[in-house]
Amino acid sequence: MSVLPLLVGVYIASLFITYPFRVSPDILLKINLVMLSSVILSFAGYKITIQMVSSITNLSRAAGKIASGDLMADPSAGQEAEELEALSASLKAISKSARELLEKVERLSLKDRLTGLYNASYIRERLGEEIGRAVYYQRPCSFAYLVVEHAEAYEAREGRAAWEEVLKAVAGILSGHLGEFGRAARISGYEFTWILPDTNKKKAIEIVERIRLELQKFFDKRGISPEALGVSVGISENPLDGGDANAIYFKAQDRARAVKIPAQSRVEAF
Known part of the structure; x- marks a missing residue:
């Protein structure tokens, strides 16, 4: 048959x-x-x-x-x-x-077609590999989770083309701070993650802060006010925040989503 x-x-x-x-x-x-x-x-x-x-x-x-x-x-x-x-x-x-x-x-x-970044499935698998490597060699590995705040309202107000320009800008700025072995992904409409191998939380905070400032400069150049768009970033580190990829992933996610502060970008690492 x-x-x-x-x-x-x-x-x-x-x-x-x-x-x-x-x-x-x-x-x-x-x-x-x-x-x-x-x-x-x-x-x-x-x-x-x-x-x-x-x-x-x-x-x-x-x-x-x-x-x-x-x-x-x-x-x-x-x-x-x-x-x-x-x-x-x-x-x-x-x-x-x-x-x-x-x-x-x-x-x-x-890959995500719009930004060229990896997708959620890949980044989860790669995070598992990097955490395994970090545990084996007793090296730190940090992970960052970024949420673009007020994204849906901005897209509804400014249109799809303007929102896609923001997404591409976020992807470009992230890619410029990855290093040789880092990887970044767009995991949903307005959420991004990236892996920082061989990087402890202190160093990761410095990198994320530079990214946040570059994003703020981009927003300022486009006349986008803090009330219109902002970013919240959560950071986690192996082994301080967990011993496996899932623990590291969700700890950073929880920190990024935990507190919504209007008209302000923020970085949460603890």
Whole structure:
């Protein structure tokens, strides 16, 4: 039994599913790409299988007639050979398309399209690796979680283009302070994180403060008042704030989200 109808049904159903948790547009795009590619490849495989079976069946029937004494039977060898050659070319084309699609999905799964930063899945995995390395070598590792305050109100008032300019500016400023082994991610519409390997909390606070000042300069140049946009940053460090990646991640997140101070940017590290 072909799985094609099942895959088609699952793909169509996925377009109308309301997930019980927040799913970003990028994740939905990846899900739909994977489902759509599965449907396309299954359909192509189904058609190729039909052609192959038909070709082999025709040859088998002709061979059976010849074996039974019907020397007038025409196996159409030339036609079958052409069909098999065409099938081989189709398989190569499908294989190439599948590789290209998988590479595209892989790129999408790692990077945020707008800012070029990594996404939440990658940064969580990378944080686990860095914490493991820090524990093994008994070195510090800090983690920062940034929330752009009043983001939704700003976007509603100024428009999507102005908000995207802010997001790109935040990403650019963060990228300029990462160092050789640091990594930054955009993990939601207005939240960013970054890893500071081999960096204790004192040094991390200094780096984050420089980032905050650069962001404030950008806001000032654009005429964005502190009441319109601000940033809250939470900082955590291994091993002071936890011995594993989850503890470090959520400690920084809690500090960034804990207290909302109007008209003011802030850094929380303790």
